[in-house]
Amino acid sequence: MRALEEIRFHGRGGQGVVLAATILGTAAAIYEGKHATSFPSFGAERRGAPVTAFTRIADAPLRRRSQIYQPTIVVVLDDSLFASVPVANGLVGGGWLVVNSHRRISELGLPASARLCLVDATAIAREVLGVPITNTTMLGALAAATGVVGLAALERAISDVLPTALVARNQAAARAAYERVVARV
């Protein structure tokens, strides 16, 4: 992990993008002793519209409150955004792109300099949660691919942030994605 990781989440309103940033920040700050901040960047706050959210994770205290322009990791919850949003904008060389898609890499038009983790999170979410809400699934994939946070911390953060009735299934979804990604690399 870098001394400062700047993570940008892309998704659509209703997919739990902002909550993904909250869960990741909670996992790093409360359960792994790191410093973290999470913040959304709402466009039009409506279901289906493109939404971004951010998490900074660092070893040292985080004091800056400016926007993130050069993320070290980009997480894309919905690959239909590729048609309208430049999701890889500013991604640092050697940075990670973690994408939910059932399509082939060649179909997505991704930058060659990025490290890529492609996971069919929608299929996992449908299977484990019964709904195509992919935020916790994608956090599992993010943890497995980048090591920016551990699975145990993620599961505890899910338990803190989500309503009790949803905790076990979302932990299972994160775990399923984590295991599938780990098995592949």
Added chain:
Amino acid sequence: MGERKFLHANAAIAHGVRLARVPVVAAYPITPQTSIVEKIASFLAEGEMEAEYIKVESEHSALAACLGASAVGSRAFTATSSQGLEFMHEMLAYVSGGRYPLVLAAVNRSVALPWSIWGDQQDSIQQRDTGWIQLYLETAQEALDTTLQAYRIAEDHRVLTPVMLCVDGFLLSHTEEIVEVPDQAAVDAFLPPLDLPFKLDVDYPATQGMGAFGQQYARWRAEQQQAMGRARGVIGEVDAAFGVAFGRSYGGLVEAYRMEGAELALVAMGGIVGTAREVVDEMRAEGRPVGLMKVRAYRPLPRAEIRAALNGLRAVAVVDRDCSFGYEGALCTDLKAALHGLASPPAVYGFIAGLGGSDVPPEMLRDIIERAAAGEASKDEGEFVGI
């Protein structure tokens, strides 16, 4: 010891209101304030807090309801932003003139037109002369801690003046970070129950909200001014007492950061101070004599502290997230006035940045410092940067 949580400043303030055992809350929703009163409503629904939550049809009524609660000797709280704060304007002077020690969270947002939900400090700066103490906060932790401090400051019999917590919209209100939520017992020891010297009481009927004319009126205003003067000392005392009780304090009225041997200084209020700390650290590491002054109390203005911190410096760059149209940023004007008459005053350069939620990245603050150091900016009118 408290509990470490991952919270934005709005949730942190709601915890502060719960821990202060505030029995009356009245508010009207507006972005970016809404999640404060939503969190308070959720505390009430879950039985974690006991209070009368008064639903009102406007911000004007929200503050009027709080005034009523305070008149009978109850602590009360409200929160608002932007247009809501503007709509409260008439009641702000009623509350401060009536010496009701309320606490209001103003989650800073631009004012219309053009319409914008995003952050700057124009809304609370416009209320500068309403007689409220204004404290500008930097982190979610400071927002929680200062909510507790604010009741103790406002309710101090030497002060009896309401406090406005100025909390940057989005930079603080929607940014989650680690916050230690104190224990109830520790807060109870720090913040005694409200004890007002005068309150409405059916057993001893008296009236409040009286008229006053001429000299009587002027004398009343002079007393408000004297109370503001005493508040300078009380804000420092309360912050120091908080430090003893909880291990955290914020410099009272102002915080001088890395000002030892500084020749240049950046002066700012609110959330951008955090970004400025990183810039100053970076420039210090390069051997540059740069410091930072965070103005925490804007009213009462800490004139003596400002003079002491900036005397003998070569140049000062003031960043305002507001504009007093036809002149410059309000903090810049106040700072120049505070420095007037010093033997060797610094050159003061005013910059207006971060309006309407526009970003203030580290490079922008660094550029501002460099321009002031080189004497390249205007000393007469605020300069808009980043447009």
